Structure formats: C-alpha cells, structure tokens
Amino acid sequence: MKYNFGAGPCILPQEVFKQAAQAVLEFDHTGLSILEISHRTPEFEAVVAETERLVRTLLNVPEGYSVIFLQGGASLQFSMVPMNLLGDGKKAAYTDTGVWANKAIKEAKLFGEINVLASSKGANYTFIPKDYEIPKDAAYFHCTSNNTIYGTEMHQFPKSPIPVVCDMSSDIFSREVNVADFDLIYAGAQKNMGPAGVTLVIVKDEILGKIDRKIPSMLDYKIHIEGESMYFLFMYRC
C-alpha cells in the first residue's frame, strides 16, 4: 500500500477505482465497456445525471444555475470566462493571489482591459490582499479561492456589486460555500473531485448571452447548457 500525498491528481477511494475498473470491463450489466457505449444510452446518461445531482446536492446549488462538465481544465476556463463575459472594450477586475490567478489574468488580457485590484506577488503570494474595492463598472470580478502552492485561502469573499467568478479548483467540496454569492464557479476535477480530465462549471444562467462577441461553439457556455452538457460529449463521441 502506497500513500499519495500529491496535491493533484488527488488520492481517490479504493472503492472508486474498483467501480471504475469494473465499468471499463463491463458497465452496468450492458455487456459492454463504458468506454464503448454511446453517450445517448440510458446507462451513460444516468452517470452524467447522477454526477450533476451530486454536485447540486452537495453544494446546495440554487435554482437558476446550470451545472456543466467540460474539458480543458481550469486553464481553458481562464480564457472561456472572458470570452463569454467580457465584451469588447469592457474591463474586468481580478485579484492576483498566486501563480494560477496570475495565469488567469494573463489569459483574460487577450479579451479586454484587466484591472488587477490587488496583488501579493511582490510578497511571493504569502498573503491574500483584502484592501480593495470592486469597481461597479467592470464586467465581473474574478478571484481564486485557494492557492495550494502558498497555503493561502480566502476565508471570506468580498461583497461585490458585479458578478463574481471564482476558481475553486483546489478547495471545492472542502467546505461549505454559498453558491448564491457567486455567478460562476469553476474547478478542474483533479484536486478535490476525481481524476484529471473534466472541469466542473456552475454558472448563473442570467449572466450569459450579454455580450456581442461571436464565440466558438465548443467554448460557448450557452451551447453546452442547451445541450445539457452533452454538446461536448456528442461532439467528441459521435
């Protein structure tokens, strides 16, 4: 028996590995591997539906929020967030609290003006700045709830007059959060949820569709939501 102390990919329960291995051999009495069945089979749809139900239950996700599963990790969210929420000529507000927050800022700059409200970079990210005001005229405020490398975590979230986007990759499901305080939460699965390869996005529907930019279908939250998160699956399985 070996113990895995890596921050990610995370350790998973043995029972999960046993069920996953069984599903690779034969899934749910279908006579087929889960790797070769269609995403439109009732058995596979049940997996996706149960996963969504678990997310909604565990996080107590309110009405009006969609839960979708995407590829590309939190890193693709660094681009999808501004692509979907930051109109041309608009600005967004970010805090710079670690290497991942900094990458999010770098990627967002391709889409508009990024107002870095506060940064602890000069102190090697040893603390989370709290002394800033979120501007009312920005499209959204982006923060990173936990910074594994530096051992810092946001214990409370600022009141915001604009939509709040939060990268919770490294502390999601480790504590209670009030989802209603956020407009978009994203998290790569590999730290706190499961193996690498899927990204969870929880988004308040009403913040979408408000900018004019034409968005590639695979990078458009609305298209994934309308497809019940199956657009992606459909696209790459069919």
Add this chain to the structure above:
Amino acid sequence: MKYNFGAGPCILPQEVFKQAAQAVLEFDHTGLSILEISHRTPEFEAVVAETERLVRTLLNVPEGYSVIFLQGGASLQFSMVPMNLLGDGKKAAYTDTGVWANKAIKEAKLFGEINVLASSKGANYTFIPKDYEIPKDAAYFHCTSNNTIYGTEMHQFPKSPIPVVCDMSSDIFSREVNVADFDLIYAGAQKNMGPAGVTLVIVKDEILGKIDRKIPSMLDYKIHIEGESMYFLFMYRC
C-alpha cells in the same frame, strides 16, 4: 457477449479493456492507480511517449511534424485550426462534404473569410465533389477525408499550392496516407483509435506562428508542442 456496431464510440479489443481496468486498479507496479499518479512520473510519461511513437510509426510521420494529444474533440479543432492558421482579413478554402465539414466551415467563419470551393449539400452529400481549384491566395485548404453518415470517402487528395488541413476522424489508421501530403491532420480518438476524450493532431511545425492573432494558451498549437503535449496535461492535473 454483445457486439457493438456503432460508428463511434468504437469497439475496442477486450485486451485493451483488461489493461485499462488493471491500470485503474494499479498501474505498472507503482502501487497506485493511473488515475492518481502525476503526469510527470516516468511511468505516465512512458504511456504518452509510447502513444506518440505508435502514431509516428503506424503513419510513418516525417521529420518536422509534431504529434500532440488534445481535448475537445475534432469540434474544437474546427475552431483551433482557423484560430492558429487564418490571419485577420485572410481567407481559407473549404470543401463541404458532410455535416461535420459543414460545422467546420461554420466555426471557421468566426475567424475570417471562408471560400467554400465545392459542396454536395444540395445532393444530401451523396458524393464528394472533385471539380474545384484550390486558390493560391488562401491561407489553407480544409477537407474531411471520410463522411460516415453518407458513406463517402476521399480516395485521392487534390494537389494543393497551399497548406492542406484534413479532418481524418473517421478513417484514420484504416488505410495508408502520405502524411507529407498534409500540413495538419486531426482526428478525435473515438472512431478509429480508442475511447472518446482525446484528439490527435499531427502538424507540420513550419506552418505555425505565421499570423499575428493572440491565441489563448490552451488553444495554441505551439504551446502544446513546446510542452511536448504536456501543457494540457500539466494544466489540468496540477
């Protein structure tokens, strides 16, 4: 025993399922599941290296081409191809030979002018048009080698004065192709290679980096190549 006649996800050998299931339980005598080891372990790096070596050997990939493994399916390639190859104000040439070719055209239009050289849409895609000339002044020519829904396949590829991009999702590895005749080949894994979830891209290095557009890191072929296809893995596993 059930037989799976679906076009995709494809049937896979039982031996593959056995090896995959074993790797989920314990991978390569590491004492850990493949789902929880770092992508930087020698054991996992060996999996990626062997996969690349198999692609290079089976397709006889010439020098000067990179082989990378991405997420997002062929559908994300519909956007990544023009994002990386079609400069602002430039045009690209496409043939419209089926529903997937048509989607590729639709996505490419977000990035520039798309010149549809020929289409069999009016005949419900029952044939592959051959009577067209590839313009010298387009950035690239895009074609779809096989159209499963209609049972049509390109038996030969036109001589092209410009880079050739081909979606080979549904016939890759089913016949010999001369990779040197192409500049970028892409294929979702789920029809002819393995389970859904990974996309193979083979690209001639010299066609990249020739446009001015700023490309999100996760959608930039050069960044994936420089990371030996590990950028993606790194980003979503760490």
